[in-house]
Each structure stands twice: as C-alpha cells, then as structure tokens.
Amino acid sequence: MFCFQCQEAAKGTGCTVKGVCGKTDTCAALQDALVHTLKGISLYAENTNADKKYGRFVSQALFATITNANFDDARIYELILEGVKLRNELKAISGANVTCDCANWIPSSMADAIAKGNSFGVLSQENEDIRSLRELLIYGLKGIAAYADHAYVLGYEDTAIYNHMFKALAATTKDLSADELVAMIMKTGESAVTTMALLDKANTSTYGNPEVTEVNIGVGARPGILISGHDLRDLKDLLEQTKGTGVDVYTHSEMLPAHYYPEFKKYENFVGNYGNAWWKQDKEFESFNGPILMTTNCIVPVRESYKNRMFTTGMAGYPGLKHIADRKEGGQKDFSEVIALAKTCPAPTQIETGKIVGGFAHAQVMAVADKVVEAVKAGAIKRFVVMAGCDGRHKERSYFTEVAENLPQDAVILTAGCAKYRYNKLNLGDIGGIPRVLDAGQCNDSYSLAVIALKLKEVFGLDDINKLPLSFDIAWYEQKAVAVLLALLFLGVKGVRLGPTLPAFLSPNVAKVLVDNFDIKPIGDVEGDVAKIMVGA
Ligand code: FS2
Numbered sequence: 001m002f003c004f005q006c007q008e009a010a011k012g013t014g015c016t017v018k019g020v021c022g023k024t025d026t027c028a029a030l031q032d033a034l035v036h037t038l039k040g041i042s043l044y045a046e047n048t049n050a051d052k053k054y055g056r057f058v059s060q061a062l063f064a065t066i067t068n069a070n071f072d073d074a075r076i077y078e079l080i081l082e083g084v085k086l087r088n089e090l091k092a093i094s095g096a097n098v099t100c101d102c103a104n105w106i107p108s109s110m111a112d113a114i115a116k117g118n119s120f121g122v123l124s125q126e127n128e129d130i131r132s133l134r135e136l137l138i139y140g141l142k143g144i145a146a147y148a149d150h151a152y153v154l155g156y157e158d159t160a161i162y163n164h165m166f167k168a169l170a171a172t173t174k175d176l177s178a179d180e181l182v183a184m185i186m187k188t189g190e191s192a193v194t195t196m197a198l199l200d201k202a203n204t205s206t207y208g209n210p211e212v213t214e215v216n217i218g219v220g221a222r223p224g225i226l227i228s229g230h231d232l233r234d235l236k237d238l239l240e241q242t243k244g245t246g247v248d249v250y251t252h253s254e255m256l257p258a259h260y261y262p263e264f265k266k267y268e269n270f271v272g273n274y275g276n277a278w279w280k281q282d283k284e285f286e287s288f289n290g291p292i293l294m295t296t297n298c299i300v301p302v303r304e305s306y307k308n309r310m311f312t313t314g315m316a317g318y319p320g321l322k323h324i325a326d327r328k329e330g331g332q333k334d335f336s337e338v339i340a341l342a343k344t345c346p347a348p349t350q351i352e353t354g355k356i357v358g359g360f361a362h363a364q365v366m367a368v369a370d371k372v373v374e375a376v377k378a379g380a381i382k383r384f385v386v387m388a389g390c391d392g393r394h395k396e397r398s399y400f401t402e403v404a405e406n407l408p409q410d411a412v413i414l415t416a417g418c419a420k421y422r423y424n425k426l427n428l429g430d431i432g433g434i435p436r437v438l439d440a441g442q443c444n445d446s447y448s449l450a451v452i453a454l455k456l457k458e459v460f461g462l463d464d465i466n467k468l469p470l471s472f473d474i475a476w477y478e479q480k481a482v483a484v485l486l487a488l489l490f491l492g493v494k495g496v497r498l499g500p501t502l503p504a505f506l507s508p509n510v511a512k513v514l515v516d517n518f519d520i521k522p523i524g525d526v527e528g529d530v531a532k533i534m535v536g537a
Pocket residue numbers: 067068253254278297298389390391417418419442443444477478480
C-alpha cells in the first residue's frame with residue numbers, strides 16, 4: 001500500500017505497511033481500486049448528460065474513501081462491483097470507445113480487485129509533480145463528495161457539482177500539463193464553494209439557522225446513545241425514535257454543533273455533548289457505557305471493550321460492527337436495535353462538567369453584526385483569527401491551544417470543525433458580550449466563515465478580503481480540509497498558515513506554486529506566529 005492523503009501519513013511521507021489510522025493494506029488497495037473505477041465512470045459521464053444517480057454514486061463512493069470513514073473490505077468491494085455495473089451502463093449509453101483500463105476492467109474476485117488497486121495506486125504515476133497535482137485534485141474532490149452527499153441526504157442536489165466531479169476525476173487519467181491540472185484544481189475550489197453553499201442551504205432550510213447555545217458537557221442519570229460523525233438526518237431519526245423511551249442522546253465530536261439548530265432543541269432527551277475530538281474516542285467510548293452510532297468519519301481502531309455496542313451507518317463502516325441500513329425513500333432509518341441495547345446499559349460515566357457555547361454560524365453572526373462592527377471601530381476587536389479545521393493525535397497540535405491562549409484579549413477566534421476541541425473549553429472570555437471563540441459548527445459549516453468574512457468585507461467597504469483584520473491559522477487532517485483550503489484559495493484568501501505539518505502529498509514544486517501564488521505558510525513557533533498574526537503578516 002501507499003497512502004499519503006491525510007496529515008498523519010507515516011514519517012510525513014506516506015503509510016506503506018499499515019495506515020497510522022488503522023487502514024490495512026488490503027483495504028487501502030481496495031479503496032485505490034474503487035477510485036480507479038470512479039475514474040472510469042467519470043470518463044464516460046463527462047461527455048454524457050448523465051443521470052444524477054451516477055453523480056450520487058461517485059460522491060458516496062469517494063466519501064467512503066475519506067480518512068477514517070470506512071475500514072470494511074467487504075463494503076468497499078461491494079462499492080467496486082456496483083461502480084463497475086454503473087460504469088458499464090454509461091459505457092453502453094455513451095457508445096464511446098475509451099481505452100483507459102479504468103473504463104474497462106472487470107473484477108473477477110476480491111483478490112483481483114486488490115491486485116488492481118496495487119497496480120493503479122498513487123505511486124503508479126512516476127512524475128512526482130503530476131502525482132502531487134492529481135492527488136491534490138482527488139483529495140479536494142473527496143471533501144466535496146462528502147459535502148455533496150450530506151446535502152443529497154437532505155434532498156439537495158446540483159448536477160453542476162456532479163459534472164465537475166466527473167470532469168476532474170477524468171482529468172486525472174489524461175496526459176495534462178501541470179498548468180492544466182492547476183487550473184482544474186482552482187475550478188475544484190470553486191466547486192467546493194458551490195457545494196458548501198448547497199449544504200448550508202440544506203442544513204439551515206431543514207433544521208433552521210444555528211443560534212447561540214450553551215451545551216451541557218456533563219451527564220444525566222439515564223442510559224444514553226452517543227451519536228458521532230456529521231450526519232444531521234441520522235440524528236433527527238434517532239431523536240424521533242428515542243423520544244419518550246427513557247434513553248438520552250448525546251453528541252460526540254463533530255456532532256456537537258447539532259445542539260445549535262432550533263429543530264433539535266425541542267427534544268427533551270437531547271441532553272449534551274460527551275467527550276472531545278475523534279481521536280480520544282477509544283477511551284471516551286469505553287466510559288460512555290452505552291451504544292455509539294458512527295454516522296460518518298472519524299472512526300479509530302475499535303476496542304473489544306465497546307465493540308459490541310458500536311454501530312455504523314451511511315458511508316461509515318468497520319469490520320465486525322453492526323451496520324444500520326439506509327432509510328427507504330421518505331422513511332427513517334431503523335435504530336430500534338440501538339435503542340433496545342441502550343436500555344440495558346448503565347448511564348454514562350461523567351468525565352467533565354460545565355457548558356460550552358457555540359452557534360455562531362453566519363446568520364447568528366450577522367444578527368449581531370452591528371455590535372461586531374462597533375467593537376472593531378472602537379478598537380475593542382483588533383483581529384479575527386480563523387482557526388478552523390481538524391484535530392488529530394499529533395503532539396504538535398498543542399500549538400493551536402497555545403495560540404488560542406496567547407492571542408491578546410482583543411483578538412476573536414472564528415472556528416468550525418473538530419479543531420475547536422483544542423481550545424473550546426478554555427474560557428477565553430468575551431469582548432463586550434461577544435465570546436472570544438465563535439464556533440460556527442462542523443467542518444461542514446466552514447462555509448459560514450467565508451460568508452462572515454465576505455460580509456465583513458462588504459460592511460467595511462473593502463475591495464479585497466485580504467485587507468480585513470483577518471488571519472487564517474488552519475489545522476488540517478483529512479480531505480474535507482483540503483476542499484475547504486481549495487475553496488479559500490478560490491475566494492482569493494492569501495497568507496493561510498497551515499499545520500501542524502504541510503501535506504505529504506505536496507511535492508516541493510507544487511508546494512512552491514502554493515507559496516508563490518497564495519503565500520501559504522507552515523505554522524511556526526507560537527510566540528512568533530501570534531505576533532505576526534496580530535499585524536497581518
Ligand atoms: Fe474532524 Fe474527522 Fe470533521 Fe474531519 S471528526 S477530522 O474527518 O470531518 O473535521
């Protein structure tokens with residue numbers, strides 16, 4: 001295997017024996033064979049007026065290959081078989097004669113698919129710059145695919161997003177120059193903005209605009225179900241089915257922002273958030289005592305002690321865990337087995353007490369825009385620092401906690417994603433009633449931060465987003481962060497600091513393109529970075 005798609009790539013170069021994430025070499029090969037198949041679908045779909053079902057499938061299958069989403073060989077193989085079937089349908093419809101292996105191969109067995117993945121993996125492209133650009137493109141698409149699937153689940157789709165996915169995936173099979181690939185990457189940034197806007201519309205039209213909310217981080221006395229991942233519709237179904245059963249529902253990690261939506265506030269058994277970012281789950285799932293439902297990434301290798309009470313659903317998967325089937329059209333998923341199990345479990349063991357505050361998505365921030373503008377004009381707020389993104393295991397990530405602690409009192413942190421767990425329990429105070437950490441939501445809600453920045457630009461009458469008193473100090477881990485980064489580049493944001501390390505998939509030449517054109521920089525030491533951030537350097 002060779003995989004370097006996430007920030008935890010072994011030795012900062014790539015995982016070769018087994019993923020640091022726990023992905024096995026067979027699962028890695030199957031995921032490579034799946035991506036290979038999706039390229040074949042795309043080569044036919046890019047020139048046909050393809051039905052939405054093909055775009056849906058490509059989105060879901062790419063989503064399954066995101067870091068920590070699906071470790072289940074059998075499920076990935078099923079997706080390959082389904083992909084080959086869909087590709088052959090398109091081949092017949094288009095009548096085109098495409099010679100690429102990805103457009104024609106037919107797996108005879110799982111072993112055959114593994115062999116295919118091994119011969120068409122990342123390293124099959126020998127030129128390191130072309131490899132780097134192609135993979136950057138694919139990882140951005142994986143992030144977009146996850147957002148597109150979340151929107152689809154709520155009934156929102158846009159064929160332009162699917163069409164871009166086909167064009168860009170197909171582009172990775174062609175003999176394109178570095179400049180042509182860079183142009184495709186920029187178009188992918190544009191598509192990331194479109195997709196995040198669609199998901200924002202899907203979430204807020206379905207569940208209302210997030211509002212400032214205090215979330216309890218302690219526990220109650222009743223048994224509970226812990227729901228993790230990013231899928232809000234799964235949460236809605238679970239809340240409906242647990243209503244009046246005596247079972248409480250707690251969010252974990254990226255599901256925390258669900259508490260900010262008006263629609264979910266009406267459930268009396270929706271009691272709080274348990275634990276921290278994804279990578280601490282092996283300890284926190286143990287002490288939760290009840291069933292855990294993993295709706296998307298991020299799963300870490302599952303311990304025996306809670307294996308029998310952990311479930312996956314949607315595109316998430318893990319060998320040996322029960323998988324809750326998809327809903328039938330217009331219906332709900334059936335969580336009765338999870339609820340029945342919860343009733344037999346003790347209540348969660350308390351690991352923290354208190355409250356955290358969030359809900360500062362764009363509509364809520366706009367509602368207090370006057371106050372914010374006043375504070376900036378009066379000099380009470382000197383700088384906004386976007387510290388969104390992901391959390392992860394690396395010790396160096398304490399940098400983000402220390403930056404939050406060391407930023408002066410007149411700096412406000414804008415956040416989204418699980419990166420917030422590095423500083424959202426620090427009680428950093430407020431500026432005239434505006435909290436110094438404004439949490440917009442999940443990584444899926446990063447769009448809110450772009451909307452807020454563009455709105456501030458308008459309010460202050462500026463012609464360039466980079467003239468705002470705004471800096472970006474982003475923590476990245478997986479491929480949704482890559483999509484968000486491409487979106488920021490498309491929006492013209494310059495000078496983003498990225499950490500804890502730069503992506504392993506950027507070759508020195510590709511990294512140089514990003515530095516020269518967008519002034520992207522690696523994080524440095526806390527003291528130096530805080531000083532530079534405060535003067536916009
Ligand atoms: Fe965090 Fe993990 Fe949200 Fe990422 S829960 S790092 O894949 O999706 O952000």
